[in-house]
Amino acid sequence: MKRAAAAIALIFAAPHAFAADPTLTARQEQGRKLYSATCVYCHGPNVWGTYTLGRRLGADKALLEQRTDLVAPYVKIVIRAGLGSMPAFRRTELSDAEADAIVDYLTRPKGRT
Numbered sequence: 001m002k003r004a005a006a007a008i009a010l011i012f013a014a015p016h017a018f019a020a021d022p023t024l025t026a027r028q029e030q031g032r033k034l035y036s037a038t039c040v041y042c043h044g045p046n047v048w049g050t051y052t053l054g055r056r057l058g059a060d061k062a063l064l065e066q067r068t069d070l071v072a073p074y075v076k077i078v079i080r081a082g083l084g085s086m087p088a089f090r091r092t093e094l095s096d097a098e099a100d101a102i103v104d105y106l107t108r109p110k111g112r113t
């Protein structure tokens, strides 16, 4: 019961991770889905990767999905080589096309809100 409540809380905390966003291209949408399946458990709100980045770079750079300063080559290198305690993803785990879709999603132009 507690676990179900936590899952429901997560769905409400991160609705963008579950609902299609009409402003995304098909590839960015594919990247968003892959990101939700592969990266969000460490980079969602209030979890390990987000916490680590917040401590190292500041609260405004903690959530990858909201960053406006990420560049594609850097994100690709971090995915393939890992960074600090983040594990590297091999091509057998995440193909180049899949990694590129995630990169495309994270580096898409974002309106300043």
Ligand code: HEC
Pocket: 035, 038, 039, 040, 041, 042, 043, 048, 049, 050, 052, 053, 056, 057, 064, 074, 075, 078, 079, 083, 084, 085, 086, 087, 089, 102
């Ligand atoms: C097992 C947990 C974990 C997973 C899964 C994970 N990351 Fe990370 N990631 C981290 C941690 C922890 C850091 C911070 C490393 C540090 O600063 O020492 C990080 C850092 C990063 C950074 C560096 C940001 C910066 O400004 O330096 C990028 C980019 C990144 N992750 C992308 C991704 C992507 C894309 C995925 C999915 C393919 C992913 N991560 C999956 C834990 C994870």
